[in-house]
Amino acid sequence: MTSVPTADAGSDHAASPAFPDSIDVGYERAQTLGAIRSHHFNAAGSALPPAPVVSRVIAHLRLEEEIGGYEAAARARDEVEDVYSAAAQLLGARADEIALFDSASTGLRVLLDALAPAPGTRLVASRSTYVSHALHLMTMNRATEVELVVAPTDEGRRISIEALDEMLSDGRPTIVTVAHVPTSSGLVEPAAEVGRVAGKHGATYILDATQSVGQLDIDVKAIGCHVLATTGRKFLRAPRGTALAYVDAAFAAEHLPTAPDVRGAQWHSAFDWEVAAGARRFETWEANVAARLGMGVALRQAITRGMPATEVWLSETASDIREALRKIPGVTVADPVGAHAAIVTFVIDAVAPAQVVSELAAKQISAVSVPATHGQWDLGDRGIPSVVRISPHVYNDQNDVDALISSIAAISAGEAGTA
Template sequence: MLDLTSLRADTPGVQHVSHFNNAGASLMPQPVIDAITRHINLEAEIGGYEAAEAQKEAIQGFYTATADLLNTTADHIAATANATDSYARALSSIPFRERDVILTTTNDYVSNQIAFLSLQKRFGIKIVRAADEGNRGVSVDDMADKIKSLHPRLVAVTHVPTNSGLVQPVEAIGQLCQEHDVLYLVDACQSVGQLPVDVSRIHCDFLTATCRKFLRGPRGMGFLYVSEKTLAANMSPLFIDLHGAEWASVDAYRLEPTAKRFEDWEFPYALVLGAAEAHRYALKVGLDAIAERNAALCATLRTELAQLPGVRLLDEGAQLSSIIILYSEQKSAADLKSALSARKINTSISTHGAAILDYDRKGMKTAALRISPHYFNTDDEVALLIDTLHHAFK
């Protein structure tokens, strides 16, 4: 069982707000804050280059801590500015040609879909979306059929969509991709930190994530996992700089052998150190314990929220995550968020444009309220949120 007293003592923000916006940006724990401010102060005292040199060993800790999160090794981790940056770097390393197929789902992240549309516009690739299996997420059988018939250049799946409590079967899809030797890209932006994520079981070639959400790290940091197969094939981002490659001769360069070929030279090292501390913190708390606590919080919330008048919960799937989408035609999401904010309860809004395919299917025409609890939330905070929404619907 988690020690909520200690966890909340480590979290200054809980003194000021009840935070149910962890799918947006979570509250940083004190060790993360301390790591960031120590390095900022060091840069102020001795200079930015000099501070980075002095903290060289600690900076490498980012790679080992991130690797430990994903059950891999540090040479397969690249540090990036955010999950979308990671995703773009991965996509740019794939030599797409006209009529290549990207096989994805109807529950992908909006920025990913826009990136696919941009590739379609520029290179003439084809976007194919596998069918869902009722309300249980993407059909693994349909994925299998389409992989066999279409021979996609890339399979891309969002593990936990930002607009739904759905958890997609990324491991089963990864097995298919491995069997058919298809590149596999997983967006784990909303899953790492709230659920155990093991790249050795997912069998992905790329996995992207951010540090600010359920990992409780700082904004402005993300990471990219790159498989051994991908590195051995000499895949690299389209625009590579002096950090990712060595200028070997006038007309040639030599790739960095590790995933760092996907990085740029410049980093906000204070944030790198803060993110490393956040990843160690999650590992110390325990990802299984976090997932168990989040499931209990969400079970209570979903039961209570479903009793509100005229409310629909849009979460579907055989397994549900720590994202709850509440839709009402009686009260706007903006009004509900405002009522919660008045009592210092943080939530966020999920717009129709964030998930057109999914929300059209569910009949959602306007915005919905997104509630995303995390393990440090208390039962009292849950009760306050429910009570506030009950009053908002009166």
């Protein structure tokens, strides 16, 4: 392994070979308390937030304590507005095309329901679909006269663009929904190619970017999706309970929320109301203002760090981890061929993933096990009951990676309790 940078205590700059002046790992670690207390490899679950994010949340809570929640929100109004601008800048959108939610699952549910698919509509979902969204799709399929189809895949288990093109050529009303990066592997779906095919055939395109925003450089206009939803807590390093969605302006204008709220609608006569323009028509009034302000800081940090550099650094780091794991006897990397996102999955012969995670935790290494129940169309389809998931971020250095690899080797060798 050569491309994972080490934070050098004698230097204020540590960098990736591909972008020697782009990712300052020493700086990222210095502002990340958890990075010096453990080896954290769970960015795909909930990344370590940087100190400025935490400080902003606490400061607003203190203001609420002092003057009240409504009054504190009024003072922060301009900064909250900047959250929309920052999200738009990160995604290549307009501020009026951004909606804020408490979770990506909420955003996906609200926006899919707003489509109100008519009987005979076809729902085409990627095998990479996460359990929460899959359950919604299956419920919609069971409760209404819509068809649910799992999209055909290629040899790398990505959506087959050729097969999708052929499928959509019949002209049926179709909603295509894709998980950009799944919870269960480092696969990256061909999002822009899906967008080209969906646009060609007039299909509606929803992108679940829960695991990609913050690690991949994303331009929604280039991708061609009508809707993108993501969480704050993962690779964006924002607080839990935050999320955002991009809603194409034309899509927003044509669709209404199924449960309008005072945030996105005005009740102007006894039995009539008018919804707001833009993506905010899908929002609700109540929100954790402190957490949203923290997300704004996280968004600005991601923009400043630079997403092209971040994407390459994370991809190379994950690639090095996969390469190292493949050299350990008894360890099998579970990622599909060609996977290159900052999520690495593996199994160890005769050691349950949950036990691996427990033994790693005893060595201050954070990882998670992902069961097939979180991705039946992926792990279940492959006959894999569960995997160990590793997901690095820019605060991980070579010492972290060395500790991870040596610990996994020890577990595989049956050396429980050893480094």
